[in-house]
Amino acid sequence: MFQKILIANRGEIACRVIATCRKLGVATVAVYSDADAGARHVALADEAVHIGGSAVAQSYLRGDRLIEAALATGAEAIHPGYGFLSENPEFVEAVEAAGLVFIGPPANAIRAMGLKDAAKAHMITAGVPVVPGYHGGNQDAGFLSERAAEIGYPVLIKARAGGGGKGMRLVESAGDFAAALESARREADASFGDPACLVEKYILKPRHIEVQVFADSHGNVIHLFERDCSLQRRHQKVIEEAPAPDMPPAVRAAMGRAAVEAARSIGYEGAGTIEFIADGASGLREDGFWFMEMNTRLQVEHPVSEAITGLDFVDLQLRVAAGEPLPVTQQDLAIDGWAMEARLYAEDVPKGFLPATGRLRHLRFPVATAFETSAVRIDSGVGEGDEITPFYDPMIAKVIVHAPTREEALNRLSVALAECQIAGSVTNVEFLARLAANPEFRAGRVDTGLIARHLDTLAAAPAAGDLVIALAMLAGHGMLDGPASADPWDTLKGWRQWTPARLRLELESAETRIDRQVEMAGPGRFVVQGDSGTLDLTITVLGGGTHAVTWNGRRMTFGIARGPGAVTVFLQGQTSDFGLPDDLAGFEEGGAGGNAVIAPMPGLVTQVYAASGDLVRKGDPLLVLEAMKMEYVLRAPRDGVVQEVFVPAGTQIQDGTILIQLTPEE
């Protein structure tokens, strides 16, 4: 085993690798960019090396600096994590040329699977079923559109260098093909520096089922069962589970065999995943799954497979890389229970899952949701006070649960998500919680269209009720501050012995001002007028931002997080953010909304479709913004005439910038 390794990554996966290294007594070297100087992975590692600027091209993609850092610190091997350089064969060769070990597959195995077109050709030779389509080198748009017509619509355009769902477009009919191809190429070029695309049949009612494999340098190849990753939006995974619901043992065995064969045929070593697309229209069948791609690295969702096999995959990766044989054989393996993982992101769900940024001024994860320990596993790369920057993937944490049955795992997931409290950035936590409660998902009827079908209910943010508003009002104005104590007499301020004070307090929610009359009726007792009646509340401080409220004979605990100009209330799994008016100068002029197209996040304007004088209809695309390597189309907020376009294509803009102004309505 190695004495010391360097981890060429950041965030949760760097922290995850460090955890296993600690267990094995392997020393760790972290690397960091400017933006990550105070990051959690840096604090957890035994030592850390600064490798450059915040942009990934200046740091985490600088193979030369990573190798220099490993040599300078005496590390023997490099763990690449996922993303960044993890699937880059030239990096693997450079690592090896420097006399270091790459903790991952050989460069040639990565190369064989690196481009989706070559990988498919290879799998056909190895006898693994592949989705019908065109995987060749001719990139002429007219030629590709003819191939699409031959394959039959709907078709899927994919970047051959693609990953993470980028550069992928579903095309329903021939008329949309040219525009979709252009957009896919642009995204592929921006993300991977390679615009080439392939076209394949779009499988209806598709399920994404992938098989985890491990291979060592002694010729042993095993699979560690499947994961179902069908819950996706924009081809990105949202909740993953292992095993797959309603998986017949014969299909499991067939997929496992195909996956092992695929890995063996390319001389694979280490951890890998074979992704299959399965026809889920009428139950899984032995002839109803096709190879999509191989991910030649540890996958984001590996923890669900760790949970059901009881194995530590980073431990296995290190052993295999150090030349040891796999410590388990296929016969040793069995599935234990059911596991689920939800990807918790800083993103604005109602705004179309826009990546968000912000300082996490309050961050609480569930410690355990049952009396057993480790009922919940949280893999996270951030702590309270850390910032989600626009430079990297906005993941906050992976919430992982394991239980004897699928139903119990789902219940635990719901409880765990309800206990996550995050303030300082919008997140998808409530979306995940609604998804975990979705009846189709709970029944195991999953396919990659499930989220889109239920988007309205999954993305709907319920309006805050009287109770939440009252609590936010009191907390926002400092009336719930005080030491933890069961006795309200000596805790809460605001109450004056000599007179019941009456105040009008204000808050802002979704750009509207709310004001309420509040009467301080006794120690810890507040009478707050609401929209549908008056609430008589008694509040005690429990400590750590947690309080209890009693009204009408009911009692609930709730969380509070104050920030400059903002207060957040956490009640029963619902997060409600409010602004405090004094801190929000200029708020009243916000009326430009209907007349202006405003950047919802920082990014690069890549296309401008509108010019001044244009007549536009509500919903017309006006420009394309690229952020976090994804494209977002900004549309006309109403019918009207374009008065002015403020930004040419190629402009890097800040969040909140006015991009296009429409002529004011009469």
Ligand code: ADP
């Ligand atoms: P898959 O390739 O099957 O989608 P994963 O979901 O594990 O597998 O991740 C895909 C790859 O894309 C990973 O290497 C991950 O680091 C990267 N990735 C995922 N989401 C983002 C994102 N929002 N921005 C940049 N990279 C991402």
Ligand code: ADP
């Ligand atoms: P990436 O490298 O971006 O992960 P994949 O080829 O793995 O690309 O596909 C990502 C997702 O797109 C899959 O998980 C699946 O939901 C969907 N998908 C891919 N190929 C097809 C197909 N032929 N038919 C239907 N859906 C597909």
Ligand code: MG
């Ligand atoms: Mg994939």
